[in-house]
Amino acid sequence: MSNHTRTFPSDFVWGAAASSYQIEGGAEPSQRGQCIWDEFGRRPGMVRGGDTGRVACEHVDRYKEDVQLMKAMGLKAYRLSICWPRVLPDGTGKVNEQGLAFYDNLIDELLANGIEPWVTLYHWDYPVALHRRGGWLNPASSDWFAEYSRVVVDRLSDRVTKWFTINEPQVFIGIGFGTGEHAPGMKLSMDDQLRMSHNVVLAHGKSARIIREHAKKEPMLGWAPVGVCGIPATESVEDIDAARQHTIGTGENPIWSNTLFGDPVFFGSYPEQLEPRMDKVLHAGWRNDMKTVCQPMDFYGVNIYRGDLVRAGQDGKPSIIPPGVGTPRSDFGWEITPDVLRWGAQFLFERYQKPIIITENGMSNADWLDLSGRVQDPQRIDYIARHLRGLRLAMDDDIPVMGYFHWSLMDNFEWAEGYHQRFGLIHVDFVTQQRTLKSSAYYYRNVIETDGASIWENTSRTSEGAEQ
Numbered sequence: 001m002s003n004h005t006r007t008f009p010s011d012f013v014w015g016a017a018a019s020s021y022q023i024e025g026g027a028e029p030s031q032r033g034q035c036i037w038d039e040f041g042r043r044p045g046m047v048r049g050g051d052t053g054r055v056a057c058e059h060v061d062r063y064k065e066d067v068q069l070m071k072a073m074g075l076k077a078y079r080l081s082i083c084w085p086r087v088l089p090d091g092t093g094k095v096n097e098q099g100l101a102f103y104d105n106l107i108d109e110l111l112a113n114g115i116e117p118w119v120t121l122y123h124w125d126y127p128v129a130l131h132r133r134g135g136w137l138n139p140a141s142s143d144w145f146a147e148y149s150r151v152v153v154d155r156l157s158d159r160v161t162k163w164f165t166i167n168e169p170q171v172f173i174g175i176g177f178g179t180g181e182h183a184p185g186m187k188l189s190m191d192d193q194l195r196m197s198h199n200v201v202l203a204h205g206k207s208a209r210i211i212r213e214h215a216k217k218e219p220m221l222g223w224a225p226v227g228v229c230g231i232p233a234t235e236s237v238e239d240i241d242a243a244r245q246h247t248i249g250t251g252e253n254p255i256w257s258n259t260l261f262g263d264p265v266f267f268g269s270y271p272e273q274l275e276p277r278m279d280k281v282l283h284a285g286w287r288n289d290m291k292t293v294c295q296p297m298d299f300y301g302v303n304i305y306r307g308d309l310v311r312a313g314q315d316g317k318p319s320i321i322p323p324g325v326g327t328p329r330s331d332f333g334w335e336i337t338p339d340v341l342r343w344g345a346q347f348l349f350e351r352y353q354k355p356i357i358i359t360e361n362g363m364s365n366a367d368w369l370d371l372s373g374r375v376q377d378p379q380r381i382d383y384i385a386r387h388l389r390g391l392r393l394a395m396d397d398d399i400p401v402m403g404y405f406h407w408s409l410m411d412n413f414e415w416a417e418g419y420h421q422r423f424g425l426i427h428v429d430f431v432t433q434q435r436t437l438k439s440s441a442y443y444y445r446n447v448i449e450t451d452g453a454s455i456w457e458n459t460s461r462t463s464e465g466a467e468q
């Protein structure tokens with residue numbers, strides 16, 4: 001802790017993130033193939049307020065304006081995702097030239113404005129045509145994903161060098177196919193969810209291999225899972241170890257763990273305690289898949305929003321301290337636990353030994369335009385400052401952290417919550433499509449300009465100053 005500079009390295013990747021279905025719009029059948037979220041949104045009662053992503057932020061038409069806003073914020077990088085059925089309307093086979101051209105133009109626009117694209121191949125907009133054929137449960141699903149990856153890599157890898165295969169498998173399996181709260185709204189058994197998780201890591205591996213073998217420019221790749229993170233209640237060795245166990249354990253519901261997904265991808269094996277279960281549910285030769293699943297990776301991307309406070313219980317086992325009535329929460333109700341970036345980065349680096357990149361972190365807030373036409377969001381400013389301080393502490397302890405992507409670039413379609421949760425640095429009026437930089441966007445610009453030094457200052461002063 002003694003010799004840290006309080007700033008971040010000059011090559012630190014300062015970015016913001018969004019995903020295709022959540023912002024693009026341009027969803028008519030003449031524009032792209034249908035995805036499971038199109039269908040899910042039409043089912044009464046599944047998405048709050050009956051909202052859908054049909055229009056979203058009209059990003060397909062407004063991407064130039066959006067890139068200018070990113071530039072105004074001083075972003076160095078933008079994490080975007082590609083909509084699979086926009087590229088391949090049926091998931092495989094015939095390519096939609098118009099769809100690919102959109103991503104071509106977006107990438108060119110970003111690069112022309114000095115913003116590096118970090119591309120995620122799958123962020124939940126699964127082609128309906130493939131879902132009808134069994135989706136991720138079909139043994140062919142990993143080959144479908146590889147075929148799609150090849151089309152994208154052939155087209156974009158002369159300019160794109162940063163790749164993520166899959167976003168948050170825990171969530172799209174756990175609540176898309178477990179609880180049924182997300183598309184496609186199914187409630188499968190745990191055995192089926194585990195079979196699906198195997199196909200998903202295999203799809204990751206095949207895609208990673210395609211990227212490595214076919215990219216025209218030397219690629220750097222990772223993926224963007226999410227998972228449970230423990231925060232030690234005190235800095236005693238016992239509590240730290242309990243928080244670590246909580247972070248790398250497989251808990252009651254293994255689908256929510258870091259290691260059900262991280263271990264096969266980074267080690268080529270499942271956590272020991274899950275092996276007997278995998279033996280029971282997977283096909284006989286599953287171990288032969290592991291060489292394909294485990295491809296060389298350049299970094300450990302991870303989405304982290306909140307963590308559980310953990311202390312060592314009896315026998316040193318993790319014991320979660322439930323949040324109290326006074327715990328600060330976002331508009332979504334998620335607890336604000338800034339130390340999670342410090343400990344999440346540390347525990348995941350310890351386990352996987354890859355530089356960490358925070359691929360998402362952010363909060364929803366009840367933001368609106370005030371009488372002066374500004375959107376003042378001091379909570380988000382405070383959230384950013386606190387979380388970046390937490391991340392910096394991990395770096396002080398020699399954990400390599402490459403970058404930070406704030407979720408989200410702009411307010412957007414928050415899945416089952418529709419347009420009711422605003423996560424953006426940019427406010428979007430969903431009726432007029434008017435964009436307004438929030439105070440937090442100016443604050444973040446200042447953070448980027450100062451290599452992070454300003455996170456240590458009084459946040460109200462730095463954001464006000466920057467906005468003038």
Ligand code: NOJ
Nearest residue numbers: 019167168303360407414
């Ligand atoms: C993670 C998901 O990747 C993203 O799509 C979502 O909007 C945020 N979490 C916030 O819930």
